[in-house]
Amino acid sequence: MKSSLHKVLHPVAGRPMLLHLLASAGALSPQRQVVVVGAGREQVEQAVAGTGAIVAVQAQQLGTGHAVAQAHDALAGFAGDVLILYGDVPLVSAGTMRAMLDRLSRGDEPRAVVLGFRPDDAAAYGRIIADGQGIIEKMVEFKDASEAERAVTLCNSGLMAVRSTDLFVLLDQIGNQNAAGEYYLPDIVMLPGGTSAVIETDAWEVAGVNSRIELAGVEAMWQARRRNEAMRDGVTLVAPETVFFAHDTVLGRDVVVEPNVVFGPGVTVADDVVIYAFSHLEGASVASGAAIGPYARLRPGADIGPNAKVGNFVEIKKARLDEGAKVNHLSYIGDASVGAGANIGAGTITCNYDGFFKYKTQIGAGAFIGSNSALVAPATIGAGAIVAAGSVVTKPVEADALCLVRPAQVGKAGWAKRFRERMMARKNAKA
Template identity: 90%
Template sequence: MKSALHKVLHPIAGRPMLLHLLASVSELAPERQVVVVGAGRDQVEKAVAGTGAVIAVQDRQLGTGHAVAQAHDALAGFAGDVLILYGDVPLVGAGTMRAMLDRLNRGDEPRAVVLGFRPDDAAAYGRIIADGQGIIAKMVEYKDASEAERAVTLCNSGLMAVRSTDLFVLLDQIGNNNAAGEYYLPDIVMLPGGTSAVIETEAWEVAGVNSRIELASVEAQWQARRRTEAMREGVTLIAPETVFFSHDTVLGRDVVVEPNVVFGPGVRIADDVTIHAFSHLEGATIASGAAIGPYARLRPGADIGPRAKVGNFVEIKKATLGEGAKANHLSYIGDASVGAGANIGAGTITCNYDGYFKYRTEIGAGAFIGSNSALVAPASIGAGAIVAAGSVVTKPVEADALCLVRPEQVGKPGWAAAFRARMMARKAKGNDK
């Protein structure tokens, strides 16, 4: 990855790859979760805090079998089934994990269940040779495979289900007599005295990430599936390929999303909402009937009420807009509460930061804030009040009052014409100082 960030912490749809995997695992209600890590332990340990996972350290990288063996102490006394997953294979779903466990416990008691797939290009994947019932005759790494074995299209994802009572006994029996001199986890399948089975899944679900190119490819696959899911659930995407979702984006029915919209983490959108083009939303909640954009930015804490409107080049941060409130043009509303039916004129800003602390602005229901106004927080605008255009408000404004904060307009007839004549005369004399 050529990165200071641990590989498994690079994000897909705004969530680290490892946390995608652990989120799917959590649907199985596991008794224990063990994350085996080599370098970068501190990063991984911090990332999994609160997930229930514990860390096991692989000091030397001696292969996948050796890595799994490092979980021995963390699984002491555990008598259930073990799923072996990979942090850089993030899209494996809970349904596939359940299918692996179900096959392990079907009744014929396979030693292990391996997850296989058939990619368009088998490339250098390890191969699985199995019969029509999925019983494995041989598993072999690509570098150790014959030409005939390399011609097989069923590939090994590396994911496996094994009973805990078998796992570490089997790991103790494998050696490292192979081209890489490593202890391969798949070698437990070929040990004498038992059989193993394979089940298959689609290639996209076991796509691995070993470079930023592959990271982009997996992101693209995730986004494509999420767009399809959204449209199936009643969302209109005008140009689906230009819309990007986060892992936790929630969309209601009859939502319309125009081109080039980006959803960051933490966005929840109710029914009948329109998100116009080129908008960016993160940590925002939008109620039914609201309209956002185009070119709007909703930052964390933005709470947009029913039928409210946030227009072009408007930024909302940690602020609520009440029902039917409008901020249609070129405004910044931060650390604020805007009452129902209030109107925020073009160019209005809430001056919420003094360089050290943030302060709130309260705008009452039905208030009208004229264009190009600056509301210096802490500020309070009463319900129904009108703030005249160009005002700099530094004191509370009473309900239904007019607030006018600007110099009296002075007109000097003929002054501009006289000024131009004087300047042209100076220029003609070559005196431009």
């Protein structure tokens, strides 16, 4: 990855790959989740803190079999089934994990279940030779495969399900007699005295990430599937390929999303909302009937009420817009509450930060804030009040009052003409 960030912490859809995997496994209600860490462990340990996952340390990286063996103590006293997953293979679904466990529990009781796939280009993947019932006859690395074996299209993803009562007994039996001197997890499959089985999944589910290029490819696959899901659920995406979702984006029915909209984490959008082109939403809630954009930015804490309007080049941060409130043009509303039906004129700013602390602005229902106004927080604008354009408000404004904060307009007849004549004379004198 050529990065200071641990590989498994690079995000897909706004969430680290490893946390995608833990969330999918979590849908199965596992008794324990164990994360085996090695190089860069501090970053991974911090990322999984609070998830309930147990951390096991692989001090020396001696292969995949050796890595799994480090979970021995964390699984002490556990007598269930074990799923072995990889932090850089983030798209495996809970359904596929469940299918692996179900196959492990079938009457023939295989010692292990391997997840296989058939890529468009099998390339250098290890091959799985299996009979018609999915019983594995041979697993072979590409470099060791014969021409006939290389012609097989069923490949090994490396993901596996094994009973905990068998796992560590099997790991004790594998050796490291190979060029790398490592203990390979797949070697448990071909140990004598038992059989193993394979089930298949689509290639996209087991796509791994070893470079920024592959990370972008996994992101693209995730986004394509999420867009299709949204449209199946009643969302209109005008140009689907230009819309980007986060892992937790929630959209209601009859939402319309125009081109080039980006959803960061933590966004919930209710029914009948329109999000116009080039808008960016993160940590925001949008109620039914609201309209956002174009070119709007909703930052964390933005709470947009029913039928409210956030227009072009407007930024909302940690602010509530009540029903029917409008902020149509070129404004910043931060740390604020805006009452129902209030209208915020173009260029209005809530001056919420003094360089040290944030302060709140409260705008009452039905208030009208004229264009190019600055509301210096803490500020209170009463219901139905009008703030004249160009005002700098530093004191509370009573309900239904007019607030006018600007010098009187002065007109000097002929002044502009005399000024131009004087300046031209000076300019000509220097020529």
